[in-house]
Amino acid sequence: MQRREVLTFLAAAAASGRMAWPTALRAQDQASSRQGAGDQIGQVATLQGSATVARGGPAVALRVNDFILENDALETGVSSTLGVTFDDETTFSLSANTHITINEFVYQQGGSGNAALFTVARGTAAFLASKVASTGDMKIATPIATMGIRGTTGVVDVPEAGTTGEPRIKLYADADGHVGRIALIRQLDERLDKTSQEALAKWEFTPALRNGLPVDVDAVFEIPFHLTPKLAK
DSSP states (O other): OOHHHHHHHHHHHHTTTOOOOOOSOOOTTOOOSSSOSTTEEEEEEEEESOEEEESSSSOEEOOTTOEEETTOEEEEOTTOEEEEEETTSOEEEEOTTOEEEEEEEEOOTTOSOOEEEEEEEEEEEEEEOOHHHHHSEEEEEOSSOEEEEESOEEEEEEOOTTSSSOOEEEEOBOTTSOBOEEEEEEOSOHHHHHHHHHHHTTOOOOOEEETTEEEOOOOOOOOOOOOOHHHHO
16 A cells, blocks of 8 residues: 555544545636635635635635635535645645635745645544645644644644534554654643653554555554653652
């Protein structure tokens, strides 16, 4: 199973089998009847059901091949999924009732100022970080933390306001057995975050093999971290 196939499976599992992963190839020359292409940073790759975009005004319905712009607020409807591919080949797949804002997206091939900030306010968003994460500064924000992403694949899950549970991010091991790096930039407990990151940095997995070759793992490990009384002092 290749990485993109694994992510399709993982994203679908996170959304109870209803999430579709966007293709990495975009129709670069396709024009939208409602949007200008000059400032586009991405494009709607897949859409099942309904989704909207708000650009400082009332939300309007999205369609496949519509352009995505910086500061767009995207939202999926009930029983709906949305796949977006960005100019650096980063892909996001949103499950139903998910709200995400593209606060910043700057990418230039070979450039030194590449940066992106995505805010997931509600719902489940699977992602495959690409060139901005590997050459610049990619961040994903939730209501309780902002995380720096470095070439990582994973899923961000943010519960509805007023419900039980906390926002969480799940990372997946690559074919080499290593988990991609994530750095907490804003957090609730500095000591717990530092300790858990130090522990995760030492982890390695034995990769699964197919025909003698390593493949991406499709298992999810959720491990709660707690400070011991000694470390909590």
